[in-house]
Amino acid sequence: MVIRDFRNSCEVVEESGDTYFFAEPADMLFWLFDKPRGERYWLWVYTIDTNRWINAKLAWYGVTDKTVMGYGFGARERRCKKCIDFKELEKRIQQNQTLLNPKVRRELLEDNY
Numbered sequence: 001m002v003i004r005d006f007r008n009s010c011e012v013v014e015e016s017g018d019t020y021f022f023a024e025p026a027d028m029l030f031w032l033f034d035k036p037r038g039e040r041y042w043l044w045v046y047t048i049d050t051n052r053w054i055n056a057k058l059a060w061y062g063v064t065d066k067t068v069m070g071y072g073f074g075a076r077e078r079r080c081k082k083c084i085d086f087k088e089l090e091k092r093i094q095q096n097q098t099l100l101n102p103k104v105r106r107e108l109l110e111d112n113y
Contacts, residue, residue: 006046008067008075010056015040025061026071029093045075052077057086064099064108072099072108 003009003021010028012020022028025045032043043056048065056075060083065074073089084092092098099105 005068007048007051008046008065008073010043010045010075011053013042013044023068024071025056025073025075025089026067026093026098027069028056029090033094047077048074049080050077060085061089063092070098070100072105 003023008024010022010025012022012028012032014020020028020031022031028043028045035041044053045056045059046053047059054075054077059075059077060079062072062074062076062080062083064072064082066072067074071093073093076083097104099108
């Protein structure tokens with residue numbers, strides 16, 4: 001996939017220097033879930049509030065943002081009212097609690113109508 005917009009894009013840099021790019025945080029995490037534990041790597045995300053690369057584990061994630069793949073997790077450097085941290089992001093993705101799940105989408109966007 002070609003990344004046309006940095007917003008919410010992510011990269012994983014392995015200790016070897018190999019670097020992998022992803023369109024959004026959920027894609028990166030799905031890929032990481034399949035990786036063997038114990039490998040060393042660094043995670044970066046491009047934020048939508050400050051427009052810069054930061055450590056993905058320190059970012060805050062909105063849950064109803066418009067994202068390339070539609071999962072809804074927009075990365076921010078600053079905490080927002082309905083933002084979640086990286087650990088909660090991992091949990092929600094593992095449990096299919098994203099905007100691609102129609103039930104979750106309905107629940108999360110209910111307040112916006």
